[in-house]
Amino acid sequence: xxxxxxxxxxxxxxxxxxxxxxxxxxxxxxxxxxxxxxxxxxxxxxxxxxxxxxxxxxxxxxxxxxxxxxxxxxxxxxxxxxxxxxxxxxxxxxxxxxxxxxxxxxxxxxxxxxxxxxxxxxx
Numbered sequence: 001x002x003x004x005x006x007x008x009x010x011x012x013x014x015x016x017x018x019x020x021x022x023x024x025x026x027x028x029x030x031x032x033x034x035x036x037x038x039x040x041x042x043x044x045x046x047x048x049x050x051x052x053x054x055x056x057x058x059x060x061x062x063x064x065x066x067x068x069x070x071x072x073x074x075x076x077x078x079x080x081x082x083x084x085x086x087x088x089x090x091x092x093x094x095x096x097x098x099x100x101x102x103x104x105x106x107x108x109x110x111x112x113x114x115x116x117x118x119x120x121x122x123x
Contacts, residue, residue, distance in 0.1 A: 070082070092106060093108060093109045094108050094109060094110070095108060096108070097111070
């Protein structure tokens with residue numbers, strides 16, 4: 001069997017499929033630029049990081065604004081119940097003594113603190 005200088009690909013008669021042994025070998029993929037790829041990846045990472053930082057800052061600002069509104073008791077949907085609960089707690093902590101049962105009394109905070117100090121200073 002004799003081999004020719006030209007090698008064909010499966011019986012195709014077209015010149016495009018024929019090449020000789022002296023032809024340069026074509027790589028299956030092109031060359032790549034490592035610095036270009038690294039630069040692209042660093043750029044993508046920097047952009048994603050920037051977006052995350054901006055989003056976190058925006059969320060913190062929005063949450064802080066909501067906290068200020070709630071602390072001021074100026075919310076539209078919760079203003080009534082919120083103000084009522086604050087008034088109730090202020091009344092219980094700073095108001096008159098209230099007997100809960102025969103052995104338990106709820107005192108205003110300043111009165112309870114004064115009694116505890118007086119009790120421990122007597123010892």
